[in-house]
Amino acid sequence: MHLLPVVHDRGTAFAYDCHGCGRCCRHKAIRVSPYEVARLAEVLATTTSDVLGRWVDLDTNTLHQRDGGWCAFYDGGCSVHPGRPLACRFYPLGWNAKTDGTEAILQLSPHPESEGVYGTGGTVGAYLTSQETAPYERASWRYSVVLQRLRAALGADGPDPGEPPPIFDLDAALAEAGGPIPDGVEARVDRHLALLHEWLDAAGAPRIEALPGQDKEKQGATA
Amino acid sequence: MPDPGSPISRRKSLKKAAGALALSLGAPAALAADDSDTALRHWKMSFYKDSLSGDPIGSVELPHDLADKLSEDGLIIVKGIKFDRLDVRSSQSFDVRPAR
Numbered sequence: 001m002h003l004l005p006v007v008h009d010r011g012t013a014f015a016y017d018c019h020g021c022g023r024c025c026r027h028k029a030i031r032v033s034p035y036e037v038a039r040l041a042e043v044l045a046t047t048t049s050d051v052l053g054r055w056v057d058l059d060t061n062t063l064h065q066r067d068g069g070w071c072a073f074y075d076g077g078c079s080v081h082p083g084r085p086l087a088c089r090f091y092p093l094g095w096n097a098k099t100d101g102t103e104a105i106l107q108l109s110p111h112p113e114s115e116g117v118y119g120t121g122g123t124v125g126a127y128l129t130s131q132e133t134a135p136y137e138r139a140s141w142r143y144s145v146v147l148q149r150l151r152a153a154l155g156a157d158g159p160d161p162g163e164p165p166p167i168f169d170l171d172a173a174l175a176e177a178g179g180p181i182p183d184g185v186e187a188r189v190d191r192h193l194a195l196l197h198e199w200l201d202a203a204g205a206p207r208i209e210a211l212p213g214q215d216k217e218k219q220g221a222t223a
Numbered sequence: 224m225p226d227p228g229s230p231i232s233r234r235k236s237l238k239k240a241a242g243a244l245a246l247s248l249g250a251p252a253a254l255a256a257d258d259s260d261t262a263l264r265h266w267k268m269s270f271y272k273d274s275l276s277g278d279p280i281g282s283v284e285l286p287h288d289l290a291d292k293l294s295e296d297g298l299i300i301v302k303g304i305k306f307d308r309l310d311v312r313s314s315q316s317f318d319v320r321p322a323r
Contacts, residue, residue, distance in 0.1 A: 033247045061247045144248055150241035160233035164240040168247070196240075203237060 008093070008105040008124045015119035016092055016127060020077060023111040024091050027069035029062045034192065035139035036085045038170050038185045043083030048171045061168070086140070089131040092116065093124065097140070099148065139189060146196045149205040158204025165195045 008014060032040070034048075037056065041048045055064050055072050063085070064072040073080045078088070086095070094106040105124050128134075166173040170192045174181045177195050182188055 031247060061243070140248060143244060147241060147244045147248060150237055150244065154234065154237050154241065158233065161236060164236055167240055167243040199240075203233060 008107060010105065010123065010125035010128070012105070012124045013120040013122070014093075014107075014124045014127055015122040017117040017119065019115035019117065021113070021115035022070075022074060022077070023114050024088075024116075025071045025074040025078065027065070028071070028087075029060070030071065030085050030087050031061050032056060032063060032085050033061075033140060033143060034168050034170055035136065035143065035185070035189055036083075037168055038189060039083040039136075040080055040085075041083075041171070042185050043080045048169050052169055056168075058168075086133060086136040089133045089136065090128070093127070095133075095137070097137075097144070099144075135186070142189075142193055145208055146193065146200070148208050149197070149200045152208065153200060153203050153205035156204070156206070159202065161199050161202035164199055165192070167196075 037048050037051050040055070041051045044051065052058060056062070057064060066072055066074075071078075073084075078084055092108045094108055095103060096106065097103040165176065170188050171181075173192050173195055174188060177191075182191055
């Protein structure tokens with residue numbers, strides 16, 4: 001994989017028609033965030049602990065691959081499509097975001113034998129809307145605030161907060177904290193983020209307001 | 224209860240959490256070319272256990288165009304990119320710095 005020399009914004013003319021050839025599901029390192037693990041668990045009707053134990057390489061935070069390099073969830077098609085990770089939703093695009101709220105949408109070069117068909121009949125924003133990336137983007141922004149606070153705390157003295165709550169295993173984190181566990185991924189992520197921020201407060205980490213991109217309505221993203 | 228007298232433990236805890244989350248979000252801190260010849264330039268994003276340690280624990284080779292984007296200041300999220308290869312082998316990684 002390499003990039004075409006193209007950087008888009010959400011208004012750029014773009015269309016991509018996936019013909020399901022599966023070539024983008026092979027020999028790819030798909031990193032997953034806590035939110036993506038929770039979405040996979042929802043689709044698989046299991047716990048985040050189970051997803052992490054069975055399908056995620058905990059050293060790299062990437063999904064396991066089967067023989068031949070196929071994604072562990074590829075079975076002639078994506079078996080977890082409603083909960084597929086953000087990288088799979090963006091493909092053949094990529095997304096970089098900065099702390100100032102700016103972003104870059106990158107176009108990746110296709111697999112040489114890909115059956116996907118490119119076009120200009122839509123926009124990047126419309127394509128991402130069709131892929132339902134918005135909740136994943138919001139979650140990335142929200143967890144990036146935690147990362148920013150961690151970085152800030154590392155640069156300053158403060159009290160020892162002890163072991164952090166489990167970062168990737170939402171179910172374990174919520175069980176460890178006690179109290180009722182909310183239904184639904186979004187509510188559980190809210191609770192997980194609250195636990196992480198409470199822990200950061202205990203570490204004396206400076207408060208950081210929402211990053212500029214976190215709640216920003218992206219052009220075309222919610223159309 | 225938090226122990227205000229354990230700065231090493233505090234740093235270890237913070238790094239553990241930051242490393243896991245940074246790897247998940249793909250948040251690099253810096254990149255550098257591994258070849259001074261621009262035409263032949265290859266870029267590598269390397270992961271380190273500690274900013275003061277020696278060898279990287281893993282790396283990702285990147286095309287020039289992507290490296291240009293990733294080298295911008297303030298980058299916090301690199302998601303939505305299917306890397307061909309990611310050989311980082313530790314969830315403890317935190318710092319990313321130039322590799323040659």
